[in-house]
Structure formats: structure tokens, C-alpha cells
Amino acid sequence: MELRQLYYFVKVAKKEHVTQAAEELHVAQSAVSRQIHQLEEELGAKLFLQKGRNLQLTPVGQLFMKRAETILQDLERAVTEVQEFLDPEKGEIRLGFPHSLGISLIPAVVSAFRKLHPNVKFRFKQGMYPSLIRDVIRGEVDLAFISPFPEEHDHIIGEKVLTEELFAILPPNHPLAGVEAIELNQLKDETFVLFSPGYSLRPIVWDACKEAGFTPSIGFESEETDTIRGLVAAGMGVSLLPEMALYATGPLQPVKVAVRSPRVTRTIGLIHRPNEKLPLVAIAFQKFLLNFFGCNGEAAGEKCWPKG
Template identity: 40%
Template sequence: MELKQLIYFIEVAEREHMSEAAQNLNVAQSALSRQISNLEGELGVELFERASRSLKLLPIGQTVLKEARDIMHQVDHLKKQVDDYKKPESGIVKVGFPTSLATTLLPHLVRTFNENYPTVQFHLRQGSYQFLVDAVKSRELNLAFMGPVITDDPAIKGDRLFYEKMLLLVPRHHRLAGKTSVKMAELQQENFILFPKGYILEKLVIDACRREGFDPHVSTEGEDMDAVKGMVAAGIGVTLLPDSAITQHESSFLTCIPVSDPHVGRSVGMITPTTRQLTPSEQLFYDYVLSQFDEARY
């Protein structure tokens, strides 16, 4: 089995059309068809259901496609490791991050790191909590920031950097706006604006309320951090957000209040795979980040 066969197979499988795949690969359709037939012959199975003008993957073809993609990810990773090994201070670091860390933690770390290593390039990928976990497991990413940090997955290594509090965000003229702190129990009658079910920030708030014996009344949902803040400012409801997601604790429209009883918060850190090594450039950034939080981590 040759890598070229896998490359050709992936292209045909994704397009489900031999001529389109051949055109995109810049090869003759007959040559492409022969490589696919050779692959099927070597595997001893047909991978496609062949119609008059198109191809459709059979179930075994879906399995082979997943494995072929994994192999190509490994090949790309190998090439990147070799390139970074030659000159780690001029490599590329791919980093995943959630919206809640996009305006404070990540920009500071990338900027200060580049002051020391100006030739290292960054490819940043924003995503949800579950996306980041899946991306590290599937080799799409080797390093991602998140909160809370995973500590119970054998495929993931979690490094806690610091712990941060969740703050109550209310409209400027809300009944609680003048308080220096609030108890979770005081929020039982409030309308909440939360992220949709499945988002980690939604789960943190739901869990905090249930620990105090009530389910929050969720009046509105928002998938965007700024949208959630905007709806709070409009007086639609209140929310809890991590400190790092709030750039201003006081504004003309919003007030942030610490939650004192009980304290609600999350750990923030990095995740990396346990099944493979970081590239030298990624290791350089990883070690730098840990060094910035040595005291906070213990």
C-alpha cells in the first residue's frame, strides 16, 4: 500500500466523483481509477458502490477513510516534527482555545513568547470545549487551552495553570448591582442567560445552582460571549462568567459581582496528548507557558 493510493482514495471518497477528483489532483482519470482498483485489490474488498456517474462509499469504505485520514495526519505530524527538529525556533505552533480565553490569557502568552522567539509562527483554532478535546485526540491539535482542565482521560494530559472565580454579571441598575458579593441562593428567582446545553460554561452554572438546591430559570440562550453580555446589559437576565472572559468589571451597562457563598470557579490550563510527543516548537511554547505559572500551579 502506498501513500499515493491513500491520498487518491481520500480525494475520491470526499468528492464521490472520479473525474472531479482526478481534475483536483491533476492526474488522468484512468490513472486515478487504476490506483483505486489497486488499493481495493490489495485490501480484498470493494470500497465504493459504483453508480453511472458517481461513487458512494460502502460501510467498509467509511472505515478505511477514517483510518486513511489518521495515517495522513500522522505523516503530516512526522514532516512537521522533522522540520521543527531542524530549527525549532522557526516552527509552527498550532493552539486551540475557547472563546472565554480569547481576549486575555492567550493574546498575552503569544505576545510575550514571540518577544523571545519572534520567528515561531502560530496557527490559532477557536472551538468549543468538546471540539478541543476531540481535536487533541484526533491529532488535529497537539495543544489546547481550556477550563476546567481535564484530569481523568487517559488519552489527555491536563496541566492546571491557575484557578479563577466565576462572577455574577448583572445590568447596571439591577437590584444586586450595589452589593460587594452575593450568595448563589439569592439568585433563585432570577432569569438566567446561559450558553446552550452542551457548552461547558452552561454546565458550570447549572451545577453551581443545583448544589444550592435549585434549577435556574433559563430565559435566553446565546452561543457568543459578547451576545450573552449584551443581553445582560439589556436587562433580559443575569449570568455567571469566568473572570478571564470579562475585560471590564464595571461599565455604563454592566456590573460584575463576586459570588461568595459558595465560591464558584474553574481551573484553567492546557491539554496535550498522552499518546504522542509535541513537536520541538510546540514543546518550546508548552515549557514557556508552564514557566509563567509556576507559583500559581502549586
């Protein structure tokens, strides 16, 4: 069975006329009739019945029509996907990222990229550190932002694009809310609001507190940056968050204070699968990001991303 036979069959079924189908296919009527006859012989069943000047699908023909259309639609989609894979101005980028980057960074980079490539589509997938790595390895996303950036990993490669400082966030009426910077051990007696286990910011804050000489007392845990900010603003505790997680508006907001010692930072990287060619549109996005963050692919991304 040939694809040409399926094309001819579907066209005749829709037109209900061999001559009209041949005209639309730009082939001779005899060629269409011959292909339909060969298809019927191969299937061992009649696909059409003559009804006046037109043709009508038999019950077998109706059954075969559904399958034939599905096959041709799948083939058309496959051809489109290949063309988009090879075209950096089209196609879809599957991008993974942690929740904390979705507030400002992801909208900023996607908006900037789409100004240059307006026909590119994005499919986003948020997740925690382990799930993002798993999504990249399984091929469920093409690229993923991840924090902290893994310096070595057997199944992924990437580039560090940014090192971001974490700030202490305090209730507006906190005694330290008006100072410019604090030592982290000044918060040793406070109740902390932290991310739930599994979120990468949690061990960063925990390790920083241990380095400052104390174990944080955890009063509340959350999976959402907005919730942590809100709880702190409501006086339920203190926390540490990266600056890009502090872009928010509303009447109830915590106070941001710099931490002098120890300096608390997180690294953010862009990862992908090794030894596998990405779609050209994803490669274009990857190069755009390295330029956007001021990285050269070799140096760690200490340079800042555009803030406004």
C-alpha cells in the same frame, strides 16, 4: 528513478540549456546529460528536443515537468517542516482553546511568547470542550487549553494551569449591582442568560445554582461571551462569567459582583497527546506557559496569571 535525475531535469527545463544547468548545479555537463538520458530511457520517451542551441520540452516533457516540480516542492516543504520541528525558534504552533479564553488570555500569552521567539507562527482553532479534546486526539492541534481540566482521560494528558473564579454579572440598574458580594441563592428568582448546551461554562453555572438550592430559569442562551454580557447589560437577565471573559469596553456593560457562597470556579488546563513527541517549538511554548502561570507541572495552578 532518482531524485537527482528530477533535480537535473527541472534545472535543464528551466534553463533550456545543459551547459548552463550544469554550471548552476556545479556538476559536469556530461553528468547532467547522462542523468537526462537515463531518465528518458526509464520513461521510454523523449523529454527534450534540440531547438538551435537550446533545448525545448516535448509534450511528454511538459507533462512530466508539472509532476516533477510538484514532487520537488513537496520534498522541499517536508525538509523545511522537519527542520522547523527540530528548531524551537521556528515553526508553527497549532493551538486550540475555548472562545472565553480568546478575549484576554490567548492574546496575552501569545504576545509574551513572541517577544522571546519572534519567528514562531501560530495557527489557532477555537472549539467547545468535546471538539477540543477530539482535535488533540486526532492531531489537528499540538496543544489545547481546556476548561474544565479533565483529571483523568484515556487519550490525553496535561497540566492544570489555572483556577479562575466566576463572578455574577447583573444589569447596571439591578438592586444588587452596588453590593460587594452576594450569596448565589439571592439570584434564585432571576432569569439567567447561559451558554448553549455543549459549552463547558453552562454545567458549571448550572451545578453552582443547584448547590445554592435552586434550578436556574433560563431566558436566553448564546454561544458568545460578548452576547451574554450584552444581554445582561441590557437587562435581559443575569449570569455568571469568569473574570477573563469580562474584559471589554463600550457604553453598555454589566456589573460584576463577587459570589461568596457557593464559591464558583473553573479549572483551565493545557492538554496534549500522550506518548508522542511534540515539535520542539510546541515543547518550548508548553514550558513557557507553565512558567507564565506559575505552575510546576505537579501542583494545581492556583497561582494567578499576570493580570496587567
